[in-house]
Amino acid sequence: MSAIAGDDPRDVSCETKLSFPESWQVEGSDGLSAGVLFASGLIMVSRNSRFLAWPALLLSINSIINQHPLRTKEGGNSPISTTILAVCALVASYVPLLMITPGPKQTQTPLFPSS
Template sequence: MSGVAGDDPRDPAGETKLTFPESWQVESSDGLSASVMFISGLIMVTRNRYLAWPSLLLSINSVINQHPLRTKEGGNSPISTVILGVSALLASYLPLVMIGPQKQVPLPVPEAQ
């Protein structure tokens, strides 16, 4: 046995009080997520198909870059941002599927008298 002082893990003198680490909560909202939600709402209103794809990619980016320990309680979930991006994409492309191209109806030829 080595007689080194403080080597025994059962020694009560080496005890320290249990402290939990501080959380990294940020009181400000996520700017990227808020802008994606605004753009997705704008896409649904204007039906601009060209903005729907970057909005979807940015919403996926917000899910990838989420930090669960840094989010506020009750803040916007990145999953809701992705759902909003997908619904904006569907809302912009749905009229193309539902309405489709207009069929040409032949005009009636007036009868000669």
């Protein structure tokens, strides 16, 4: 059997120059989303960080607005999951204000009154 001319992959005359497409898929993760994930985790484990919850929520909404589905890596962090985590961090930072309320001050009575 004889091969058709130009069908041999080892033929030097069939070589072409490597050229990348104009919109190449980004293989790295989004740094902004990674920062929001870190801040949201920090908000949930720290006690007095309500001032970080609002910027984390705004930045996560920003990552939804600026997402490019064709340029993101498959299986990467979704901006929607980042936003859900930021909302949960915001709720978790305000729950102690609703749960722990200062009660009326009780005066201590001495165990052994001095009469």
